[in-house]
């Protein structure tokens with residue numbers, strides 16, 4: 001793999017530093033920097049003892065024989081020999097401890113409907129669905145796709161799968177029918193759980209219809225279970241005889257109790273597809289015991305969770321953030337959380353602050369792109385609301401610019417709440433670099449220090465350590481991915497080959513500052529982060545070239561004021577074909593169909609050719625510079641420098 005280091009922008013040297021208040025420090029799980037450093041040291045010197053102690057806080061049907069088995073690296077095993085169940089640790093453990101009446105989820109629908117669900121009620125709902133799945137013939141190891149809006153049934157479906165050992169593959173409800181089909185075929189999914197529709201910005205998204213189109217050519221799908229989201233009038237929802245069943249009918253006729261399956265440590269828990277550098281998304285594999293311990297402990301320490309907290313993560317369960325920090329990590333800690341279905345600006349831009357006021361949210365975890373949108377909407381939406389219940393803030397998904405960080409700190413955190421800027425990935429399962437809220441002095445825009453047991457390094461291609469370069473993780477950690485579904489070689493090649501199989505390669509650039517803090521500088525590969533959504537430029541390119549008039553295309557990421565990054569597509573049109581608005585609209589429609597609307601480029605530019613080296617390689621750096629209006633510098637290595645002039649002229653005109 002070649003690394004294009006030119007995409008690593010150097011962030012400004014941020015001098016400001018913010019320490020947690022002594023009140024926060026005194027009450028925190030990790031209290032003060034000294035405590036963090038001592039525990040970190042312990043976790044690196046003796047990781048097995050550290051992780052065994054953490055695992056001891058959870059329930060095991062059988063304890064492990066070994067904590068870490070690296071005999072077949074990079075196919076590491078954690079807690080081998082153990083038997084456990086994630087749904088048991090999220091539900092039964094709390095009920096056994098007498099917390100059954102505690103609210104697990106304050107759910108708020110976009111139109112204003114709401115439901116409060118206790119841990120005991122959630123247990124019943126999960127058991128019922130688990131039993132219903134069994135009645136439909138689902139067995140341990142079967143893959144089940146979940147394509148739902150942010151309604152309680154999404155969390156229930158995930159936990160019901162975990163309860164019986166079925167493997168969930170949640171597909172974010174913004175993905176298109178083609179994306180559903182590709183994911184279902186790749187993992188030979190036998191069932192899909194969906195809904196008639198879901199609300200988004202006042203409109204109904206007709207999910208079942210998208211599923212119908214997606215599974216049309218998927219013979220492996222035997223069952224489609226449909227949640228009725230909005231009563232009888234939401235949308236017309238045709239059901240196919242023999243394949244489709246209503247969720248509410250299935251769960252009405254089954255037992256309230258379903259014993260949790262005793263899962264082996266490395267049994268597959270879930271698949272989550274994510275973008276890489278090719279046109280084909282990867283089915284990231286997470287297994288049971290290690291992910292369980294990692295999601296539990298990161299949640300506990302990074303969010304400093306206490307029994308009376310009301311936590312709210314605004315992510316969708318369709319992404320890894322929702323898997324770990326809405327479902328598994330948070331529920332294992334037995335706290336109360338808010339789950340919200342819809343958009344932050346419906347019915348108006350004050351919705352989030354109203355929700356915080358209504359439920360007295362104490363911990364709020366969101367994405368920088370949302371924070372930038374709040375800033376743009378103006379302070380008036382916030383000032384009228386009582387958000388004084390907040391005590392801790394978090395961000396995730398992309399680098400946060402210092403300006404947005406400061407706004408968040410002042411306007412939302414009242415200069416009182418620590419901010420945890422958490423760097424991690426679908427593949428890492430949980431937080432990797434993050435401040436400890438009661439220990440780390442934060443710097444705006446900086447993910448700061450490693451979580452326990454995580455040993456980062458910044459390296460060059462040749463493995464030498466540098467101040468600014470490519471981020472590497474030197475040691476395995478329990479939450480790490482275990483593979484790419486159906487493609488062990490791709491797992492090795494993508495993540496473990498860069499430094500001779502020794503270290504994990506996450507694909508991000510990083511810089512270490514004078515305090516030893518790590519700053520994430522963005523991706524070093526062709527993955528772009530649009531509003532915190534990870535998109536491979538190759539995925540768009542492979543959609544464009546399906547069009548009969550397109551010869552070639554190159555998609556690049558550019559900085560975007562709100563989204564963090566946006567996409568710009570350069571498309572070479574076959575000689576003699578029209579380069580007009582019609583073609584542009586057709587190409588946009590193809591992205592909607594091939595990936596989903598969230599992957600639409602900001603601009604599509606037509607060209608007769610693309611800038612290439614003499615050996616024929618597309619010079620993406622130049623395309624990025626054109627798209628960002630930068631000085632192009634030296635272009636003499638190009639086979640045909642006039643191509644660039646043409647593109648530049650067009651870009652300025654467009």
Ligand code: PRX
Pocket residue numbers: 274320321395396397398399400421422423424425426427447506507508520522523529532533534
């Ligand atoms: O580039 C990093 C960026 O998001 C990528 C991972 O994307 P995904 O697997 O979709 O997971 C997102 C939610 C964990 C990373 O490779 N990223 C994530 N968090 C941060 C970040 N970049 C900078 N700062 C962060 N806090």
